[in-house]
Amino acid sequence: MKLELRTQPLNRVRGQGLIPGVMYGRSIESTSVQVEDKAFKDALKAYGKNMTFKVKLDGKTHTVYIKNVQSNILKPSEIIHFDLHRISATETITAEIPLVITGKEKFYQTRAFPQQALSALTCEVSAGSGMQQLEVDVSGLEVGDAIYVKDLTMDAGIKIKDDPEHMIVVIKEASEVEEPVEEDEEVEGEEAEDTEDEAEIKEETTE
Secondary structure, three states: OOOEOOOHHHHHHHHEEEEEEEEEEEOEEEEEEEEEHHHHHHHHHHOOOOEEEEEEEEEEEEEEEEEEEEEEOOOOEEEEEEEEEEEOOOOEEEEEEEEEEEEEEHHHOOOEEEEEEOEEEEEEOOOOOOOOOEEEEEOOOOOOOEEEEEHOOOOOOOEOOOOOOOOEEEEEEOOOOOOHHHHHHHHHHHHHHHHEEEEEEHHHHHH
């Protein structure tokens, strides 16, 4: 993605079909930049906020990741500002990688279902590494089976920081739904008892 230095006011930049932003990092000063709307949205779609990628600015190449994105409150699809965090080849970032359960179709016609216990992994990601999401396949599991953090295999450059014994998903069997007939009958019985008690009180009063 090619960046340009921003020298104009924010509204004027946006009026030209560009998105203003800022790039910063440990070894560089905070720099105001701008980029074409489509180019940034393509990068956001391809890398999300968990993957590093290359950008060019003034003839130099930098490794960055998208730290923050601001959208128009009234029009969420319109991005109005972004933050890029530059990192060196030896630095790492902490990223939340979403977990997506796949293979659930196997259980659609059964009384079993996958219950997800962990929605994302906290990972330490090296420059040039990362992933937008991690798919966890449950198609080979049966009722009572589970997948834990320790069962996962990650790409090179990604280190999981979560407890290895943390459960991600377990296959459970749906319990039968009890019909509330007994409860209704019990309530009716209580109402009948109350009516009988009231009748006895009236008889005593009459006497």
